Amino acid sequence: MDIAQLRREYTKKKLSKKSVKKDVIDQFNNWLEEAIHANCLEPTAMVVSTISERNTPSSRVVLLKGVEDGGFIFYTNYASRKGTQLALNNGISALFFWPEVERQVNIEGAIVKCSPEQSDAYFKTRPWKSRIGAIISPQSQPIESRNVIKKAFVLEAAKHLGETVPRPEYWGGYRIIPTRIEFWQGRASRLHDRILYTKKADNTWQIVRLAP
Numbered sequence: 001m002d003i004a005q006l007r008r009e010y011t012k013k014k015l016s017k018k019s020v021k022k023d024v025i026d027q028f029n030n031w032l033e034e035a036i037h038a039n040c041l042e043p044t045a046m047v048v049s050t051i052s053e054r055n056t057p058s059s060r061v062v063l064l065k066g067v068e069d070g071g072f073i074f075y076t077n078y079a080s081r082k083g084t085q086l087a088l089n090n091g092i093s094a095l096f097f098w099p100e101v102e103r104q105v106n107i108e109g110a111i112v113k114c115s116p117e118q119s120d121a122y123f124k125t126r127p128w129k130s131r132i133g134a135i136i137s138p139q140s141q142p143i144e145s146r147n148v149i150k151k152a153f154v155l156e157a158a159k160h161l162g163e164t165v166p167r168p169e170y171w172g173g174y175r176i177i178p179t180r181i182e183f184w185q186g187r188a189s190r191l192h193d194r195i196l197y198t199k200k201a202d203n204t205w206q207i208v209r210l211a212p
Ligand SMILES: Cc1cc2nc3c(=O)[nH]c(=O)nc-3n(C[C@H](O)[C@H](O)[C@H](O)COP(=O)(O)O)c2cc1C
Pocket: 042, 045, 058, 059, 060, 061, 062, 063, 064, 074, 075, 076, 077, 080, 081, 082, 083, 139, 140
């Protein structure tokens, strides 16, 4: 198959400076709701990119678990590859792609850790097996085989039968505090709409249109 000839026209929606919300978080929440209602497969999935100590970027998908205090929350293992990179450099980007509505949102900013109380509160809402999984998985470390994880799961599960599973201190939330958010709406003939919000010194947001 000649993938260079795979093409799709984007014609579903439009975006303009006039149509967007003044507040960037209101604008994001609007689009997230529309993505959910459009039955996007994983509307809360975002590609987060971090920077290694050698200044190379690395990316992976995580799930957005809340938009609070002007920031975007996700949960992970603090000792994972992304976690160790974020400990050295708190810069991050998060990218949503919602093909069903021909949209992408690109967020840039810096990370802060959620409070232990907030991470505890979310951890408690996770399914029991996922909580056991979070405890036993040395996320991003090489392991000999799948069996290693399976055995560790069974051993750990036996310790917590009928009990609440405590959150390990190496697992918790991050909040992305945005400084730049771009909303991209696919349009016909590749003349897409791009509206960029940039945070100003007085904490208000400047809104400009970018060329496609
Ligand atoms: C749809 C989807 C959702 C995911 N959600 C999370 C998540 O919320 N937290 C997480 O730590 N990993 C999540 N993962 C796994 C990550 O993509 C990644 O493999 C893992 O966090 C390890 O990344 P790292 O080695 O770069 O730290 C998800 C993967 C997919 C495909």
